[in-house]
Amino acid sequence: MSVGVEVEVNVDDENAESVFGSRWCCRICGSECEKLLDFGRQPVSDDFHAAGDVDSEYFFDLCVGICSSCSMVQQMYEVPRELMFNADYPYRTSTSQVMQRHFQDAAQRFIETELNGTDPFIVEIGSNDGVMLRTISGAKIRHLGVDPSARAADVAAEHGVKTHVGFFGKETADAIRVSHGPANVIYSSNTVSHIAYIESIFSGVDSLLTDDGVFVIEDRYLGDIIGNTYLDQIYDEHFYLFSCYSVREMANRFGFELVDVEPLVVHGGSLRYTLARCGSRRQLSTVERILAEETERGINSREALDRFQSNIEQTRDELVCLLRRLRADGRTIVGYGATSKSATLLNYCGIGPDIVSFVCDSTKEKQGLVTPGSHIPIRAPDSFRNPYPDLALLLAWNHRKEIMDKEREFQRRGGRWILYVPSVHIV
Numbered sequence: 001m002s003v004g005v006e007v008e009v010n011v012d013d014e015n016a017e018s019v020f021g022s023r024w025c026c027r028i029c030g031s032e033c034e035k036l037l038d039f040g041r042q043p044v045s046d047d048f049h050a051a052g053d054v055d056s057e058y059f060f061d062l063c064v065g066i067c068s069s070c071s072m073v074q075q076m077y078e079v080p081r082e083l084m085f086n087a088d089y090p091y092r093t094s095t096s097q098v099m100q101r102h103f104q105d106a107a108q109r110f111i112e113t114e115l116n117g118t119d120p121f122i123v124e125i126g127s128n129d130g131v132m133l134r135t136i137s138g139a140k141i142r143h144l145g146v147d148p149s150a151r152a153a154d155v156a157a158e159h160g161v162k163t164h165v166g167f168f169g170k171e172t173a174d175a176i177r178v179s180h181g182p183a184n185v186i187y188s189s190n191t192v193s194h195i196a197y198i199e200s201i202f203s204g205v206d207s208l209l210t211d212d213g214v215f216v217i218e219d220r221y222l223g224d225i226i227g228n229t230y231l232d233q234i235y236d237e238h239f240y241l242f243s244c245y246s247v248r249e250m251a252n253r254f255g256f257e258l259v260d261v262e263p264l265v266v267h268g269g270s271l272r273y274t275l276a277r278c279g280s281r282r283q284l285s286t287v288e289r290i291l292a293e294e295t296e297r298g299i300n301s302r303e304a305l306d307r308f309q310s311n312i313e314q315t316r317d318e319l320v321c322l323l324r325r326l327r328a329d330g331r332t333i334v335g336y337g338a339t340s341k342s343a344t345l346l347n348y349c350g351i352g353p354d355i356v357s358f359v360c361d362s363t364k365e366k367q368g369l370v371t372p373g374s375h376i377p378i379r380a381p382d383s384f385r386n387p388y389p390d391l392a393l394l395l396a397w398n399h400r401k402e403i404m405d406k407e408r409e410f411q412r413r414g415g416r417w418i419l420y421v422p423s424v425h426i427v
């Protein structure tokens with residue numbers, strides 16, 4: 001297997017800017033990257049504190065650029081992983097019915113296509129509360145989740161899902177291979193792009209995957225992010241913003257081949273990438289088709305990020321102006337969904353409790369705390385209804401249909417939703 005070059009680790013600290021300037025090394029191939037997007041100081045997006053305990057919040061410079069060689073869009077500074085992912089990580093994949101169905105479908109597909117041989121085995125990197133592996137476990141197929149969140153693993157165990165609590169890497173993969181044997185499928189949804197030290201992921205996959213196995217990655221898609229001005233998809237955890245082109249380059253560098261790509265509707269637009277060992281599988285025509293679309297749209301370019309930057313600034317200016325005007329008119333505004341995404345939106349736009357009085361969220365672990373950096377109180381969804389606000393800022397816009405269906409009464413009583421993607425508008 002080929003290995004990536006050694007690159008400097010740009011861990012954020014107060015002197016980082018003076019040490020590295022606005023240029024840095026690509027974490028995948030070591031070529032030069034240039035800072036193109038700058039969101040200023042941002043908090044750890046899933047680090048929710050009590051109102052009286054915000055002094056210890058960690059902030060870092062959220063800056064993004066593109067590699068001049070492999071075109072990987074990536075952040076300039078890396079937040080230490082233990083600050084983002086630990087026992088208290090509050091995100092629970094199964095809070096959305098739509099996501100539950102998405103993962104059931106993914107599991108069912110694996111059972112029918114990849115896990116139909118003798119005594120198959122699947123490993124999931126970033127298995128969270130086991131929402132995908134529940135279906136696998138129900139089918140009595142050998143499985144193992146790997147996730148650093150002990151609390152999420154406890155929830156998974158209640159559903160019959162086994163989890164190794166820790167970070168995935170070469171050492172963990174070697175230990176799993178010794179104890180369980182090789183894996184026919186290694187799956188990872190919305191996790192690989194979170195991992196700056198990606199070489200250790202690929203060397204772990206190389207060690208654990210069977211010769212004809214598949215490594216399947218799902219992640220938010222750069223084409224949708226730029227095309228719809230999803231400014232809030234940029235936050236600490238999304239270290240890389242993947243495209244078909246950059247994932248193909250990354251796979252090749254680490255001895256794998258991109259053999260299939262499938263567009264997904266989740267999270268406002270994602271891609272499911274199927275990687276296999278070089279020469280072990282036939283490449284499907286979807287790969288060339290999506291690569292050609294990317295070339296035509298020019299999304300793997302500096303110019304695309306420059307356009308994205310000006311659209312981001314327009315969204316920020318229009319949203320802040322709208323919210324201030326509504327508040328000046330005495331209208332009440334509540335946020336819906338204390339998403340990690342919203343950390344960037346709220347902090348970049350300077351939206352605090354003076355504008356949005358509280359954010360409601362169904363995740364028990366977040367209720368009673370405040371939003372990172374912007375310090376807006378988080379309450380249970382009941383608060384949304386008692387009484388209804390005049391307007392709701394839909395921070396969990398990727399669950400728009402599910403939430404609007406559930407909250408039909410809000411609109412029936414004259415309430416309006418404020419959306420900021422793909423542009424600022426009220427519905």
Ligand code: TYD
Nearest residue numbers: 095096337338339340341361362363396399
């Ligand atoms: P999500 O948008 O999936 O991800 P991220 O945090 O990565 O941006 O998070 C959805 C959040 O919205 C989560 O905290 C749960 C909350 N939520 C509700 O409060 N009610 C709902 O009906 C749904 C679907 C989500």
